[in-house]
Amino acid sequence: MASVFKAQSKKGKGKARAEVDDTLAVATTAATQEDGEKEKEKRRKDKVLMLSSRGVTQRMRHLMHDLEVLLPHIKKDSKLDSKSSLHLLNELADLHSCNNTLYFEARRHEDLYLWLARSPNGPSVKCHVQNVHTMDELKMTGNCLRGSRGLVVFDGGWDKEEWGGLMKEMLTHVFSTPKTSRRLKPFIDHLILFSLLDNKIWFRNYQVVERDPLVPHGPPTTALIEIGPRFVLTPIRIFEGAFGGPTLFANPEFVSPAAVRRGIKREKGEKYGERMGKEREREEREERRREEMPVDELERGKVFA
Secondary structure (H helix, E strand, O other), X not given: OHHHHHHHHHHHHHHHHHHHHHHHXXXXXXXXXXXXXXXXXXXXXXXXXXXXXXXXXHHHHHHHHHHHHHOOOEEEOOOEOOOOOOOHHHHHHHHOOOOEEEEEEEOHHHOEEEEEEEOOOOOEEEXXXXXXXXXXHHOOOOOOOOOXXXXXXXOHHHHHOOOHHHHHHHHHHHHOOOOOOOOOEEEEEEEEEEEEEOOEEEEEEEEEEOOOOOOOOOOOOOEEEEOOOEXXXXXXXXXXXXXXEEEEEEOOOOOOHHHHHHHHHHHHHHHHHHHHHHHHHHHHHHHHHHHHOOOOOOOHHHXXX
8 A cells, every 4th residue: 555655646746747847848938939029129120221312412422421331231222303202212211121211301502401210100300411521521540340330329418308319219220230230240349429419419420449559559448539420410300200290399499591591681681771771861961961051152153154
């Protein structure tokens, strides 16, 4: 009887162990699946379509070339003929398998606007581009490997603005190179900085140097050397959709360059009007003075009449 009880107890323990093993296996499988899902969620496959409208200047083309060199996940397309049919950009992005769009829109008097859009559903941001300096212009001493991955850094002023979080996310998706990019080199040797000052976005690009070039055999010291290019973005509007839709944010401090030029012309016109008014007043004053002067009987006009 004792041997029978021992056998039954061993069988019970074996069943319990089997149930525990099955539970652990199920839990491990579920955890593995959750980890796999988290990895899939974290994995980004951002591709950026970059193009411009007709009428861009040489400096604008050089700026686009510099961005194409810095960001290996950019796909460049030909110029867009129509400035009014911006919805065509979503179709172009879909044809190129891109989920972000970087569109440079040129206007008269060399005005340049930049669209950042998450295609095809949005959101999108329209910015005014100012103070453009290309790499050829600056001739900085910094240098980085073509196709290397750059760190995107933001300063502390972004959290103070109501539109800062959304703008940070869009700039991250556009300027941060994902690990899945085919042309990406496994190096991180430069840093892209976005600073917020006076409600303007200042773009700078720096090389990360581990050793001082003047002291090659000295201790390792991390330093930043500017590479270029440079430009300043002024946010104008943030739209809910891609290249249109309801307005989420409008910059009340932005004044368009056309309005600035109109103001300058208006000031010049007002100065001209004041000058002409003073001339007319002087002529009228001289005329009144001549009329008020007493008549001389010996003046030339009466003597030789």
